[in-house]
Amino acid sequence: MASSLLTRAFSGIRSIRASSCFPKDSRRYSSHLRSRGTCDRAKFSSLISPVSPLVRRASMASSTATDSTSSTQVISHTEPVVSADWLHANLRQPNVKVLDASWYMPDEQRNPFQEYQVAHIPGALFFDVDGISDRTSNLPHMLPSEEAFAAAVSSLGIENKDGVVVYDGKGIFSAARVWWMFRVFGHEKVCVLDGGLPQWRASGYDVESSASGDAVLKASAASEAIEKIYSGQSVSPTTFDAKLQPHLIWTLEQVKQNVDAQTHQHIDARSKARFDGAAPEPRKGVRSGHVPGSKCIPFGQMLDGSQMLLPSSELVKRFEQEGISLDRPIVTSCGTGVTACIIALGLHRIGKTDVPVYDGSWTEWGAQSDTPVDAAA
Numbered sequence: 001m002a003s004s005l006l007t008r009a010f011s012g013i014r015s016i017r018a019s020s021c022f023p024k025d026s027r028r029y030s031s032h033l034r035s036r037g038t039c040d041r042a043k044f045s046s047l048i049s050p051v052s053p054l055v056r057r058a059s060m061a062s063s064t065a066t067d068s069t070s071s072t073q074v075i076s077h078t079e080p081v082v083s084a085d086w087l088h089a090n091l092r093q094p095n096v097k098v099l100d101a102s103w104y105m106p107d108e109q110r111n112p113f114q115e116y117q118v119a120h121i122p123g124a125l126f127f128d129v130d131g132i133s134d135r136t137s138n139l140p141h142m143l144p145s146e147e148a149f150a151a152a153v154s155s156l157g158i159e160n161k162d163g164v165v166v167y168d169g170k171g172i173f174s175a176a177r178v179w180w181m182f183r184v185f186g187h188e189k190v191c192v193l194d195g196g197l198p199q200w201r202a203s204g205y206d207v208e209s210s211a212s213g214d215a216v217l218k219a220s221a222a223s224e225a226i227e228k229i230y231s232g233q234s235v236s237p238t239t240f241d242a243k244l245q246p247h248l249i250w251t252l253e254q255v256k257q258n259v260d261a262q263t264h265q266h267i268d269a270r271s272k273a274r275f276d277g278a279a280p281e282p283r284k285g286v287r288s289g290h291v292p293g294s295k296c297i298p299f300g301q302m303l304d305g306s307q308m309l310l311p312s313s314e315l316v317k318r319f320e321q322e323g324i325s326l327d328r329p330i331v332t333s334c335g336t337g338v339t340a341c342i343i344a345l346g347l348h349r350i351g352k353t354d355v356p357v358y359d360g361s362w363t364e365w366g367a368q369s370d371t372p373v374d375a376a377a
Contacts, residue, residue, distance in 0.1 A: 078188075079191070079349070080179065080191060080309070080345050080348045080349055081172075081192045081193070081194040081308075081309050081345070082165060082191045082193060082194065084193065084194070084200045085203065087121070087165055087193055087200070088203070088205050091121075091122065091123065092123075095161055095163055096162070096163050096164075096165060097125070097158050097163070097165070098121055098123055098125070098164075098165050098166075098167070098193075099124060099125055099126070099127040099156070099165070099167070099178060100112075100120050100124045100125070100126050100127065100168070101127040101129060101167070101168050101174050101175045101177070101178040102116065102170070102173075102174060102175075103129040103141075103168065103173070103174035103177070103338065104169075104170075105282070106282070107282065112126075112129075112169065113128070113219070115169055116211065117210060118209060118210075119197070120197070120208055121167065121193075121200055121205075121207060121208075122206060122207070123208075124167070124208075125156050125157070125218055125219065126211070126215070127156070127166070127178055127222075128219065128222065129141050129338075131222070131226060132148075132152045132153075132181075132222060133226075134148075135230040136230065139360055139364055140363065141336065141337070141338070142360065143181065143184060143337075143359050144226065144229075145229065146185060147229050148225070149181070149185050149242045150238045150240050150241060150242040151225035151226065151228070151229050151235040151238055152222040152223075152225050153222075153238075153240040154235075154239045155218060155221035155222040155224070155225045156219075156222050157239070158239070158240055159239045160187065160239075160240055160241055163189045163190070164182060164189060164191070165190075165191050165192075165193055166179050166182075166190065166192050166193065167192065167193035167196045167197055167200070168196050169196065169198075170196060170198070170307060171195050171196045171198050171303065171307020171308065172194070172302075172303055172307055172308065172309060172342060172345070173196070173307075173339070173342070174338055175192045175193065175196060176192055176338075176341035176342045176345045177338045180248070180341040180344055180345075183245065183248060184244065184245055184248045184249055185242035185245070186243035186244070186245055187240075187242075194308045195307055198306070198307065199306060199307075199308060202306075247354060247356060248354070248355075248356050248357065249357060249359055250331055250356045250357065250359070251358075252358075252360055252364055254331075254358075255291060255331070255333070255358050255365065258293075259372060262293060263329060264330055264331040264356075265295065265325065265328055265331070266291055266330075266332075267294065267297050267322075267324065267330060267332045267333070267340075267343050268290055268294045268295065268296050268297070268332075268333055268362070269297065269298060269299040269333070269339040269340045269343045270290075270334050270335055270339070270362065271298050272298060274288065274362075275290045276289075276296075276375060276376035277289040277373075277375030281362070281366060282335070283363055285367055286366040287366040287373050288366070288373075288375060289366070289374055290362075290373070290375070291362075291365060291374070292372050292373075292374045295322055295323065297318065297324070297343060299334065299339035299340075299342040301318050302318070302345065302346035309345065309349060312349050315346045315349060315350050316350055318346075319347075326350065329354075330352065330355050331355065331356050331357070331358060332347075332356075332357050333357070333358035333361040335361055335363055336361055336363050337357060337358070337359045337360065337361045340357045340358065340361060341357055343355075344357055
């Protein structure tokens with residue numbers, strides 16, 4: 001895995017550079033960033049400070065959404081997204097670590113690591129969604145163990161004191177999965193870049209067009225650390241302590257129990273066609289339909305036309321329109337546990353910070369022979 005990662009780092013770059021995904025006029029360098037002032041320490045400290053009272057959340061979320069262009073605003077880490085302006089102002093802060101967590105569906109035939117090599121936010125490191133996963137599972141990118149996650153994240157140079165900003169190449173997509181992963185392992189100082197790399201570019205900020213040798217080595221080291229842990233080998237002392245928060249992740253058995261008990265409202269983030277069983281599943285051997293009692297809210301309903309998270313007032317409307325009571329517990333799922341995290345991100349913005357994600361999601365549920373499946377009449 002590690003050697004293949006390095007191979008991917010240097011292969012196919014020429015063809016990607018010619019891709020329309022990376023327009024020539026947006027491929028600029030970051031030298032002027034180093035000479036421009038950054039936000040003062042007081043403005044940055046809110047990202048790494050203790051959690052603010054929940055009662056402040058709704059007003060802060062609304063303020064962040066309507067004033068997202070202000071790079072001088074104070075952003076609490078209880079708000080799940082930061083603006084491109086805020087990140088630009090704080091990019092050189094020593095305790096801010098930026099991760100490119102781009103991941104794409106297999107049928108898109110896009111290589112996120114190669115695209116990272118071609119263009120990424122200055123100083124960002126690559127987080128391999130498929131690689132930093134449970135190597136004992138036959139399901140895609142399942143949550144790794146505490147030890148494995150700690151080893152991989154430590155290899156990326158991240159410590160518990162750091163504030164982490166995650167982004168992806170679509171806007172808000174796989175970055176939400178990595179945001180959730182950090183929270184599952186007890187790290188609350190994590191945010192998603194609102195609008196991702198497209199919004200960063202649209203704001204006129206520079207990208208780096210090649211990764212440093214150190215960045216490539218760190219990505220490779222993270223992969224090697226995962227392999228060592230799952231093969232029973234020891235890993236050098238870690239800088240990140242992972243503490244599993246079991247209330248943020250659900251298993252197949254918990255979803256089974258919820259079908260009858262209905263303690264949690266179950267939101268499925270897949271498309272309506274897949275939810276209804278009208279469209280085939282993209283993975284072989286997986287039935288079509290949905291978990292009985294669940295409701296469909298496609299993940300795109302959390303985002304605006306620029307792939308940015310909707311303001312809290314709009315998010316509340318979306319959930320209420322689909323019959324979701326925000327006073328009751330909620331669990332989310334999707335196809336493989338990626339876009340379910342976008343629903344969790346939206347719920348987090350409006351104050352529901354304890355929403356679990358069913359990690360195996362429909363790929364696990366639909367492949368079982370003994371799980372009930374509903375479909376549209």
